[in-house]
Amino acid sequence: MAEAQINLPRRRIDVITVESDAILAFTALTGLIFVPVLGSMGALIFLGAGCALLVRRFQIQVSLCLRYWYIFALPAFCLISFIWSAYPEATFRAGLQLAATVAIAVTIAATTSARMFSRTLFALYSTAMLASILFGDVRNDTGAWLGIYGSKNALAGAASTYVIVSLAQVLDSTAPHRLRLLGAFGAMVGGLLLLMAQSISALIILPPAIMILVLLLVLYRLSSLQQIGLVVFLTLVSGLLIVLAVIFSDALFALLLDTTGKDATLTGRTDLWRIALTLIAERPAFGMGYQAFWVKGHDAAEALWFRFGIEGRSGFNFHNTYLSNAVEIGMIGVLLQVVVLYGAAITTGIWALRTHRAEASLLFILVMMVVMVSFVEVPVFFQFSLRSVIVICAFVYALRGLAVGRRQANASFRT
Numbered sequence: 001m002a003e004a005q006i007n008l009p010r011r012r013i014d015v016i017t018v019e020s021d022a023i024l025a026f027t028a029l030t031g032l033i034f035v036p037v038l039g040s041m042g043a044l045i046f047l048g049a050g051c052a053l054l055v056r057r058f059q060i061q062v063s064l065c066l067r068y069w070y071i072f073a074l075p076a077f078c079l080i081s082f083i084w085s086a087y088p089e090a091t092f093r094a095g096l097q098l099a100a101t102v103a104i105a106v107t108i109a110a111t112t113s114a115r116m117f118s119r120t121l122f123a124l125y126s127t128a129m130l131a132s133i134l135f136g137d138v139r140n141d142t143g144a145w146l147g148i149y150g151s152k153n154a155l156a157g158a159a160s161t162y163v164i165v166s167l168a169q170v171l172d173s174t175a176p177h178r179l180r181l182l183g184a185f186g187a188m189v190g191g192l193l194l195l196m197a198q199s200i201s202a203l204i205i206l207p208p209a210i211m212i213l214v215l216l217l218v219l220y221r222l223s224s225l226q227q228i229g230l231v232v233f234l235t236l237v238s239g240l241l242i243v244l245a246v247i248f249s250d251a252l253f254a255l256l257l258d259t260t261g262k263d264a265t266l267t268g269r270t271d272l273w274r275i276a277l278t279l280i281a282e283r284p285a286f287g288m289g290y291q292a293f294w295v296k297g298h299d300a301a302e303a304l305w306f307r308f309g310i311e312g313r314s315g316f317n318f319h320n321t322y323l324s325n326a327v328e329i330g331m332i333g334v335l336l337q338v339v340v341l342y343g344a345a346i347t348t349g350i351w352a353l354r355t356h357r358a359e360a361s362l363l364f365i366l367v368m369m370v371v372m373v374s375f376v377e378v379p380v381f382f383q384f385s386l387r388s389v390i391v392i393c394a395f396v397y398a399l400r401g402l403a404v405g406r407r408q409a410n411a412s413f414r415t
Contacts, residue, residue, distance in 0.1 A: 021111040024053040026120050028104060032386040033124040036149045037131070043384040050104030057111055064106055068399075070343070071106060071392060074336040074381065075099035078290035081329055085289025086298070094291040097383035105389040109396035114359040115174070117393060122169050122179075125162040126186055129193060132158075145196035156199030157379075160206045162190035164365050167213060172358035201376065209369050213361065220356045227353070269319045269376065275304070276323040280330075287330035291382070321374035325381065337381050344391050345371055347398035354405055363394035 031038070031045030038045070054061065065072050079095030082088040109117070132147025132155060139146060147155040169175055169183030194202060215234075219227050279288070279300070294301050296313055305313045318324035326334045348364035351357075370379050370387055380388045 019112075020056065021053060022116055024049045024056070025108045025112050025117070026124075028053065028108065029120055029386075029389070030124055032384065032389060033128050034148075035384060035386075036154065046104070046384060047100060050100070050107075053107050053111070054103060057107055060110070061103075061107070064103075064110055068106055068396060070336075070339055071395065072099075072102060074333070074340055075102045077333055077336055078329060081286065081290045081292075081333070084286055085292040087289065087292045087295050090295055091289040091292050094383060098290070098381070101383050101385065101388060102392055105392040106396055108389075109393040109400070114357075114363065114397040114401065115172075117397065118165070118168060118172075118359040118362050119175075119179070121390075122165050122183065122186065125158065125165055125190075126182070128158060129162055129186070129189055132193060133189075142198060144198040145193065147193065147197075152197045153199050153201065156194055156197035156202030157373075159190045159193040159197060160202045160209070161366065161369070163187050163194065163206060164209055164213070164369070165362065166190060167210070168358050168362035168365075171213075171217070171361070174358070201373070205369055205372055208372065209365050212365055212368055216352055216361050216364070219353060272304075272318045273320060273323055276318040276320070276327050280323065280326045283330060284326075285330045285332055287326060287328045287333060290328050290333075293327055317378045319376055319378070321378050321380065324378045340395060341367070341371065341374070341380065341391060344395035344398065347402060348394050351398040351401045351405075355401060357401075360398070360401060363390075363397060366390055367394050 027049035028046045031042045031047075031049065033042075035042035035046075075095065075098045078098050079092065082091040082095060085091035128148065132145070132149070136145060136147035136155075137150065138144070139152065144152040145155060146152055147158075149155040149158060163186075166183045166186035170180050170187065172180070172183075175183075194206065219230065222230060279293075292298075294314070294316060296302075302313070304310075305316060308316070310316045318327065321337070322334055325337055344367045345364070348360060348367055352360040352364045367390075370391055373379050379385075380391055382388065
């Protein structure tokens with residue numbers, strides 16, 4: 001009996017490999033994104049997934065601490081400030097939590113790719129923005145949209161970040177067309193939510209961020225000599241604008257107040273800054289201890305809460321990163337924070353100019369947004385803070401990217 005053979009065409013099976021590190025990083029970032037909804041549970045998710053990642057990569061933790069010692073110096077100083085803190089238990093607990101946050105952020109950046117990090121932010125922010133549309137609250141008095149964040153400023157900050165993250169997906173030439181289309185849609189949704197939040201400060205920050213992105217795209221298409229010429233030209237123009245701003249400062253300040261609807265104290269900010277300077281003068285080097293000022297029962301904090309009508313006695317600060325942190329950890333601590341924040345800005349900028357990669361451009365702009373808002377808010381360097389994690393991850397990703405570029409340049413030089 002003859003055997004009949006039927007040759008069926010083989011179907012191609014695509015195998016998707018998912019790294020455990022990426023899963024843990026995604027889970028940890030999910031906890032931070034949804035802290036406004038989940039509260040302490042979100043922080044617990046971040047810690048649980050992050051600590052699992054630390055344990056999984058336990059063998060490289062010592063090398064990471066040595067390699068990025070200037071990043072870990074910040075939480076170490078905050079932790080040891082319990083020695084001179086007026087509230088040592090609060091300082092020690094907050095210092096430990098900050099150290100865990102920094103360690104998790106460094107490990108995420110050391111074990112995953114910047115592209116994965118960028119697309120993870122896009123996916124998670126997209127979910128948060130969708131939830132803000134479907135389940136978000138609205139202020140009864142002004143009609144401002146609060147989303148899932150419970151605050152128009154918090155929603156506006158997240159929406160402005162989402163616009164930039166979405167635009168980065170659109171401009172990523174390596175991204176699938178579907179993802180780029182979703183990025184374009186996401187940018188429009190983020191812009192709509194930003195308008196609905198009615199936050200003037202966030203609306204002021206977003207245009208410069210987009211301008212930086214456009215400037216990067218222009219620089220990418222120029223030769224090295226042309227890039228230097230353009231940077232020199234922009235520096236001279238910026239210097240001229242600064243001089244003009246100083247000359248016409250009174251008129252510009254009046255215009256700012258009229259546009260934003262704020263009073264001459266910027267809604268009490270200038271009063272807070274004067275108080276902060278007085279407190280800094282009392283302990284200029286070491287400060288009062290990490291997170292040892294805004295403590296219930298502390299007379300100075302209670303007086304400020306009462307003066308500004310903060311009934312909940314929480315969620316308040318000096319509305320300036322450098323002054324606020326100098327009160328708590330002194331000029332030494334502020335110097336350590338400047339190293340991390342501005343180190344991240346400089347390295348991500350150099351990385352973006354050298355590689356022209358979309359994720360490098362995104363991280364540079366996200367760090368610059370933090371730098372811009374740092375003069376009127378306190379956006380970074382506290383535990384379970386997404387912006388703090390983004391800044392630290394950006395710093396590490398940029399250092400890794402620049403190191404790879406140096407190795408490739410050395411290899412090509414030898415050959």
